[in-house]
Amino acid sequence: MAQVRALVITGYGTNCEMEMAYACRRAGAMCDIVHISDIISGTYAISDYHFLNLAGGFLDGDDLGSAQVESVRLKHARIKNTGKTLFEELLSFIEKGMLILGVCNGFQALVKTGLLPGNPFGRRRVSLTFNDSAKFEDRWVRLSINENSPCIFTRTMDHIFLPVRHGEGKFVCDGPETLEEIQAMNLDALYYADKAYMPTMEYPENPNGSVQAIAGICDNTGRIFGLMPHPEAFAHATNHPSWTRMETLPTQGEGMVFFDNAVKFLRGIL
Amino acid sequence: MxxxxxxxxxxxxxxxxxxxxxxxxxxxxxxxxxxxxxxxxxxxxxxxxxxxxxxxxxxxxxxxxxxxxxxxxxxxxxxxxxxxxxxxxxxxxxxxxxxxxxxxxxxxxxxxxxxxxxxxxxxxxxxxxxxxxxxxxxxxxxxxxxxxxxxxxxAIKPYIPVVSLDSTPRVEDLSLELSNSILAQLSQERTLALTVDELKTISAYLRDPAIQQHRSTVGLGAKITDVELECLAQTWSEHCKHKIFNAEIDYEENGSHEKIVSLFKSYIQKSTAEIREKAGDDDLCVSVFTDNAGVIRFNDEYNLVFKVETHNSPSALDPYGGALTGIVGVNRDPFGTGIGSKLIFNTDVFCFADPYFSEKLPPKILHPIRIFEGVREGVEHGGNKSGIPTVNGCIVFDNRYLGKPLVYCGTAGIMPAIINGKPSHEKTILPGDLIVMSGGRIGKDGIHGATFSSEEFHEASPTSAVQIGDPITQKKLTDFLLRARDKDLYRAITDNGAGGLSSSVGEMAQLSGGCRIELDKPPLKYQGLSPWEILLSEAQERMTLAVPSERIEEFVELSRQMDVESTVIGEFTDTGYFHCTYGESTVAYLGLDFLHAGLAPMRLSARWEDISQPDPPTPVPDDHNTMLARLLARLNICSKEYVIRQYDHEVQGGSVIKPLVGVSCDGPSDAAVIRPLLDSAQGVVVSNGIIPRYSDIDTYHMTACALDEALRNYICVGGDPEHWACLDNFCWCDPVTSEKNPDGAYKLAQLVRANKALYFYTKAYNCPLISGKDSMKNDYVGPDTKISIPPTILVSVIGRMDDVTKAVSMDIKKPGSHLYLLGITKKELGASEYFAEHGIVGSSIPKVDADTAMMRYQKLHTAIMDSRVKAAHDMSDGGLAVSLAEMAFAGGCGIRIELGAVQTEGSLLDTEILYSESPSRIVIEVSKEHAADIERLFGGDARRIGETTTDKNMVVFGQDATILIDQDLDTLMKAWKEPLDL
CATH class of the missing domain: 3.30.1280.10 (Phosphoribosylformylglycinamidine synthase subunit PurS)
Structure with a gap:
């Protein structure tokens, strides 16, 4: 069986690299945590991997808006030995049919760089802005899954329970056409949901006021996926906020499904 | 343009x-x-x-x-x-x-x-x-x-806040051969916080012919340079030197006198030494009181590092910047311990005045809501952006914190016990190692922070003492340094906090026996700083390292690659001198011995008197439903969810017991459990105890109760009582008698008593103190008001549990369980929340019986490890009634309680049973099939006081079987949630 090679990029304010790598390894991939300066210096190459993870954090402090500076870095910082920008490197990675998962700040980076929803790559068509509450909040939310979505990561699931931990997670589009396109192509893979797992606009079940309750989107191949909730924060059963109420403890956290799906898909194509 | x-x-x-x-x-x-x-x-x-x-x-x-x-x-x-x-x-x-x-x-x-x-x-x-x-x-x-x-x-023009200092850097020579009044004036004008006696100690040093001869070899004369004077003032400040904790004290109690030489040595250090000796091979302490943070064993391969600091004075001036600097500042303590640890959690405890305060504010005091919001946001940005989960804390309200809020920030780290073949908790420095400063640049930020916080807060407090932390610069710095650590690129590390380079290099220089700093080398934010300012600046996000000269190239190259500024600013020596140059000239040349040990201990007097007033008859409410709701809505009891949710408590992925638990994730957890090593089931347990109200009666029992509260919280979630350690953080009002502080001897007696309690109870619980901090001048002096905080101790406990899947949360799990109350309830309502609700203080302060409590805790730990306990919650502010209500609404499950079953000392009124704050008590929920096991284990110490029910009500029967409380859980929860839902 082919070894799936996962990469978690860190540095400049990324915070969730450890648990992201833990989830990748638990799913059966080998995984390196690589500082972005090591990619720019040419010590590590994105092209050596199959599964790229952009983890949560506060890149550059989110000081000009979440992941705003990261989008500038991806488009302008050049890799030493090849002279290519990180963005160009990502495009070749995508072209090869590999997977990208962006969580929270990583999702914000994908969106601000125009890798999600794509069509075309590089143009920013949606954004993630301040929660309607204007507060950073750490809370667990119910999520329902768009079963018609091409998303690789959410296959075989219809709902999931995960924590959100952000101040800028409100999903917005640059206009009604973009939203219609996203919905028509089922790129809206994940919704904030109520107790009956129906998409909801009610706070706090929808923690930020995202349009159409959208919590995560993919590109039209389903291989690039970004979401505000943290699947890597529920890799272990004891991450569940009320696991002490369970009669028996599951062997792993629900968030592992995304990583299991990714590794399974890659094993199928490698 | x-x-x-x-x-x-x-x-x-x-x-x-x-x-x-x-x-x-x-x-x-x-x-x-x-x-x-x-x-x-x-x-x-x-x-x-x-x-x-x-x-x-x-x-x-x-x-x-x-x-x-x-x-x-x-x-x-x-x-x-x-x-x-x-x-x-x-x-x-x-x-x-x-x-x-x-x-x-x-x-x-x-x-x-x-x-x-x-x-x-x-x-x-x-x-x-x-x-x-x-x-x-x-x-x-x-x-x-x-x-x-x-x-x-x-027509608006851009505003450019550029710093332009027209001063050219200069060094001033000062004579200290002055009259007492002029010396006092000098100290005040320069914010030195040195006493006349201390200044005279310095002038005596300068008069020593041998010293003069040494000074002449480097071109210095009999006068002191401003660099030297400022450096001594920092090093000898109360903040850095803990002069009060090391003073000789004449303690008087009931007419008898006791001489105490150093509170720190006599109580804190002594307790730990005795516990360690008793533990022998099982000693879990690795490095205590010597480094920036305490170090204990976690398992055979890893050690835990823990430190809690306060940042009170800056937070009074600029709540956001002060608190942000507080949290990112304390991050650097475990990060700068040994050769550096990876940071795994933050804790925060705040003491504020009522955010709804409506009276006129004294000059220069910010409204408590601004302090609250500013501090909350500062810690939010500092913790969240750094990717360190804030897992535990609390907020205490008392209007005596109006003048100075208390902002306790704690951070723990983990490090492999051995790194590159060397024990990671030890620092070594050899003469010839280079002094390297990494991270941010130097500006005027925070100059005089250490001396400023060693004074009371007054109208003319300096504003340069304010800094604002930069979590991202620090994140880049810690990413870089952890890598440099693992590559063995440096030998020692410490942080730049209070006193800046003067303190960090001054302390490190003791390891090699001297240092030479080139003050023209550190990178500056803007030009125009004088050498003494460069030496003292508390500009943030800087670490000082000792780098062997053969590794410097690699160190600097890695630093550059990772976008971190690192600069060689001198070298460590074995000359015995703290030597600073600026350009070609020597600007400071002080004997290390004099710098660190030249100060004679202070001599102070303490006099204890019991000034408490006996309890009045316990007021009995007409309606306990209303009374319970009122207590739940008190600021010290009500939900802190508004703050907790804004702190990321799950980053790093190891969260096991969160600060909010229960069926709707909103119940108040007793303590936190995390898994710092994601592929291991071993957990770190952290809890805190703080109860400053009790200081109004006796700080001895206040301290005992704070420690007991922290320990019982720790026990409730499943922490191991064989593997725990604690930190003390004292925040006091000025305990030195002076004209403007006539009751200093009483406040010092309060401090002595707190230390006595700490010694006695940490030993009784076999819980070593591993580090701590004191902040002694938490007073506000205005033109016609003086506000002193109540003496406050925060006890923070850290320890381990072997298997996190055994952890227990406080919420009731299901109907049909038995509820047991462990421990005895006494008529102890002195300084309780119930009395406070009636405007009473009284004298019946809760007292800790450590021996029985320790047995109870050990048994409870056994029961939890045997999975016999479904929920456990400690009794604290507001007593039994409040804790039961919290368990019930957190679990969304009704309870039925009979007060007649409660074990009491003598006969108590129902009201007293409901609201007494007797310590060391815990309520546990136990399935019926495990009832016999529990009763056998605890014997008479566990009383079955009720059961969980299928409805959603809390029902309490009095001792005569009448219904005292019958309230639906939603009503109780609403009362508890509303006050701080800002």
């Missing part, structure tokens, strides 16, 4: 920040019209003039949601424009990131200054708009504000 950019949301989008600002404004000015509209804008000023719009837009504008204009207003549709930006020299993190973004695009450096603007729509006078700006939005110490009408805005 420089660019001035305005960036704002596109029309039609909801302006969440504007709405939140509006709520804050209306909270501060309730008489303003509620239909006021606030629109928020970001403003950037850039010192450049040749950028195309597209370039600036890419860096500063999100085209999906924002519009941007250059050198013209986005709109003139408003009544007032208020711009808030930083004054020159104040850390501007957004501006810093903006400059970085421009550098990525252009490859050039362009200074960028950020500001926030608010457009106000509504009928307001200029005076009202000014009041909003000055009293609600800006902090005049660090920020400017401009209030502008639409006409003026069209």
């Amino acid at each position: 420089p660019y001035r950019l305005e960036v704002g949301l596109k029309p039609g989008l909801f302006d969440a920040r504007g709405e939140r600002t509006k709520r804050q404004i209306l909270h501060a000015f309730p008489n303003l019209p509620a239909d006021l509209q606030i629109v928020s804008l970001d403003v950037y000023t850039i010192e450049a003039d040749d950028f195309p719009y597209e370039l600036l837009s890419e860096a500063f504008c999100d085209p999906v949601i924002q519009n941007m204009t250059i050198n013209e207003p986005l709109t003139l549709d408003f009544d007032w424009y208020i711009e808030i930006g930083f004054k020159p020299g104040v850390t501007d993190n957004v501006g810093h990131s903006a400059g970085y973004a421009l550098r990525l695009i252009t490859g050039r450096d362009h200074p960028v200054y950020s500001a926030r603007a608010y457009l106000i729509r509504g009928t307001l006078t200029r005076a009202a708009a000014t009041a909003i700006a000055e009293e609600c939005l800006a902090n005049g110490l660090i920020q400017y504000s401009r209030i502008i009408d639409p006409q003026e805005l069209s």
Whole structure:
């Protein structure tokens, strides 16, 4: 069986690299945590991997808006030995049919760089802005899954329970056409949901006021996926906020499904 | 001309920040019209003039949601424009990131200054708009504000807060051969916080012919340089030297006298030494009291590092910056312990005055709501952005914190016990090792922080003592240094906190036997700083390292690659001298012995008297339903969810027991459990105890109760009582008698008693103190008011549990379980929340019986490890009634309680059983099938006081079987949740 090679990029304010790598390894991939300066210096190459993870954090402090500076870095910082920008490197990675998962700040980076929803790559068509509450909040939310979505990561699931931990997670589009396109192509893979797992606009079940309750989107191949909730924060059963109420403890956290799906898909194509 | 950019949301989008600002404004000015509209804008000023719009837009504008204009207003549709930006020299993190973004695009450096603007729509006078700006939005110490009408805005000029110091760096020679009054004046004028006696110790040193001869070899004379004097003042400050804790004290109690030589040595250090000796091979302490933080064993391969600090004085001046600096500052303590640890969690405990305080504020004091919100946000940004989960904490309210809020911030780290074949908790430095400063640059930030915090807060307190932390610079620094550590690129590390380089290098120099610092080498934020300022600056995000010369190249190269500035600023020596040069000249040359041990201990008097008034008859309420709701709504008891949710408590992925638990994730957890090693089931348990109200009666029992509270919280979640350690953090009011502080001897006696209790009870619980901190001058002195905080101790406990899947939370799990109360309830309502609700203090302070409590805790731990306990919750503020209500509504499950079953000392009124705060008591929920096991294990110490029910009510029967409380859980929870839902 082919070894799936996962990469978690860190540095400049990324915070969730450890648990992201833990989830990748638990799913059966080998995984390196690589500082972005090591990619720019040419010590590590994105092209050596199959599964790229952009983890949560506060890149550059989110000081000009979440992941705003990261989008500038991806488009302008050049890799030493090849002279290519990180963005160009990502495009070749995508072209090869590999997977990208962006969580929270990583999702914000994908969106601000125009890798999600794509069509075309590089143009920013949606954004993630301040929660309607204007507060950073750490809370667990119910999520329902768009079963018609091409998303690789959410296959075989219809709902999931995960924590959100952000101040800028409100999903917005640059206009009604973009939203219609996203919905028509089922790129809206994940919704904030109520107790009956129906998409909801009610706070706090929808923690930020995202349009159409959208919590995560993919590109039209389903291989690039970004979401505000943290699947890597529920890799272990004891991450569940009320696991002490369970009669028996599951062997792993629900968030592992995304990583299991990714590794399974890659094993199928490698 | 420089660019001035305005960036704002596109029309039609909801302006969440504007709405939140509006709520804050209306909270501060309730008489303003509620239909006021606030629109928020970001403003950037850039010192450049040749950028195309597209370039600036890419860096500063999100085209999906924002519009941007250059050198013209986005709109003139408003009544007032208020711009808030930083004054020159104040850390501007957004501006810093903006400059970085421009550098990525252009490859050039362009200074960028950020500001926030608010457009106000509504009928307001200029005076009202000014009041909003000055009293609600800006902090005049660090920020400017401009209030502008639409006409003026069209012609607005960019404001560039650039630092221009017209002073040239210079070194001043000072004679200390002066009269006492002139010496006192010198100390005050320079914020030295040195006493006349201390200054005379220095002048005696300078008169020593041998010293004079040594000084002449480096070109210094009999006068002291300002660099030396400032350095001594820092090193000898109360903040750094803990003079009160090391003083010789004459303690008087009931007419008998006791001589105490150093509270620290006699009680704190002694307790730990005795516990360690008793433990022998099982000693879990690895490094105590010697480094920036305490180190204990976690398992055979890893050690835990823990430290809690306070940042009170800066938080009084600038709550946001003070608290932000507090949290990122304490991060550097475990990070700078041994050769450095990876940070795994933060804790925070705040003490504030009532956020709804409505009386007139004394001069220079910010309203408690501004302190609350500023501190909350500072810790939010510091913790969240650094990626360290804030897992445990609490907030205490008392109006005596009006003058100085207390901001306790704690951080723990983990490190492999052995790194590169060497014990990681040890630092070594060899003569010839280079002194390297890594991280941020030096400015005037925080100069005199250490001496300032060693004084009371007064109207003329210096504003240069304020700094603002920069979590991202620090994150880059810690990413870099952990890697350098693992590559063995340095030998020792410590942080730059209070006292800056004078303190960090001064302490490290003891390891090699001397140092030589070149004060013209450290990189500066702006020119014009004098050598003494460079030495003392408390500019943030800097670590000092000892790098062997053969590793320096690799160290600097890795640093450069990871975007961190590192500079060689001198070398460690074995000359015995703390030597500083500036250019060609020596500007300081002090014997290390004199610097660190030249100060004679203070001599102080302490006199204890019991001033408490006997309890009045216990007031009995007409209706306990109402009384319980009132207690649940008290600020010290009510839900802190508003704050907790804004702190990331799960980052790093190891969260096991969160601060909010229960069926709806909103019950108050007793303690936190995390898994620092994701592939291991071993957990770290952390808890805290703090109960300053009890100081009104006796600090001895206050301290005992704070420790007991921390320990029983720890036990409740499943922490192992064989593997725990604790930290003490004293925040006191001035205990040194003087003209303006006539009751110093009593306050010092309170301090002595707290130490006696700490010694006795840490030993009784076999829980070693591993580190701590004291902050002794928490008083506010205004023109006609003096406010002293109640003596406050925070005890923070850290320890281990072997298997986190055995952890227990406090919420009731299911109907049909038995509820047991462990421990005895006494008539102990002195200084309780119940008495406070009636305006009573009384004297019946809760007292800890450590021997029985320890047996109880050990048994409970056994029961939890045997999975016999479904829920456990400790009794604290508000007593049994409050704790039971919390368990019930957190679990969404009814309970039925019979007070007649409670074990009491003598006969107590129902009211007393419900609200007494007797310590060491815990309620546990036990399945019926395990009842016999529990009863066998605990014997008479566990009393079955009730059961869980299928309805959603809390029902309590009195001793005569009448119903005292019958309330639905939603009502109770609502009462508990409302007060701080800001």
